[in-house]
Amino acid sequence: KRGLRYGEKETLEVVDEYMEAFSYYCIRASVDLAMEFGPCEGWKDTKYSLGVFPHDARKKNVDTLVEHKERFDWSQLREDVKKYGIRNATLHAAMPSETSSKVANSTNGVEPVRSMVVTKRGIKIVAPDAHRLENKYDKVWDQKGPKGYIKTLAVIQKWFDQALSANTTYNADQYPDSKIPSKEVFEDILTAYKYGLKTLYYNNNVKRVDNEEETPDESCDSCKI
Numbered sequence: 001k002r003g004l005r006y007g008e009k010e011t012l013e014v015v016d017e018y019m020e021a022f023s024y025y026c027i028r029a030s031v032d033l034a035m036e037f038g039p040c041e042g043w044k045d046t047k048y049s050l051g052v053f054p055h056d057a058r059k060k061n062v063d064t065l066v067e068h069k070e071r072f073d074w075s076q077l078r079e080d081v082k083k084y085g086i087r088n089a090t091l092h093a094a095m096p097s098e099t100s101s102k103v104a105n106s107t108n109g110v111e112p113v114r115s116m117v118v119t120k121r122g123i124k125i126v127a128p129d130a131h132r133l134e135n136k137y138d139k140v141w142d143q144k145g146p147k148g149y150i151k152t153l154a155v156i157q158k159w160f161d162q163a164l165s166a167n168t169t170y171n172a173d174q175y176p177d178s179k180i181p182s183k184e185v186f187e188d189i190l191t192a193y194k195y196g197l198k199t200l201y202y203n204n205n206v207k208r209v210d211n212e213e214e215t216p217d218e219s220c221d222s223c224k225i
Helices: 009-037 060-064 074-084 098-104 147-157 182-194
Strands: 117-120 123-126 166-170 200-205 212-214
Touching: 009 074, 009 147, 060 147, 147 166, 147 182, 166 182, 182 200
Parallel strands: 117 212, 166 200
Antiparallel strands: 117 123
16 A cells, blocks of 8 residues: 555565564563463473574674664563563464465465456455555566565564565566576575575566466365365
């Protein structure tokens, strides 16, 4: 709705602010539960028991993307988690929600929109508020490659205790002879490592699709559900 674009300075600052709040309140709630019901078994084997939060263990290169700020009382939370423990060994995840996003009529996790309309089993599923927000969406087919997306994910990753499942996508139409240089792919892999992403998932290429028809993979049991 705000017209933010992956990788831009304003975007990274907004993402940093939102993800800090997400991280803080997840940990705060888990510590509160530990105070009431006791910590989870084996919690002393986690970094939380040492008072080490995800952003404490971040790759410091991510600070060149957005200045590191702490807007919450992390010091008190650190003391509380060391004293009372934590109810959950892990708390934060942001995976691509490919199938479930269709059911919930949401976008695919934090990924760019791949199609404004998806037809699944004959049912048309439209991107949220597409009729008035289409020009606001940072669509995947308008992006040459994933550099901005990687930077955005890196800012999310610094606040998360679990690795992100990061898909990368290239638009072959934006390269000479529709050939994606392997050099650029390798550069993006190294960029993801540089800024602290822990895992990469699928590497895709894409063209603009106005109405994507999805059919289940009959060889995949989970796709038949």
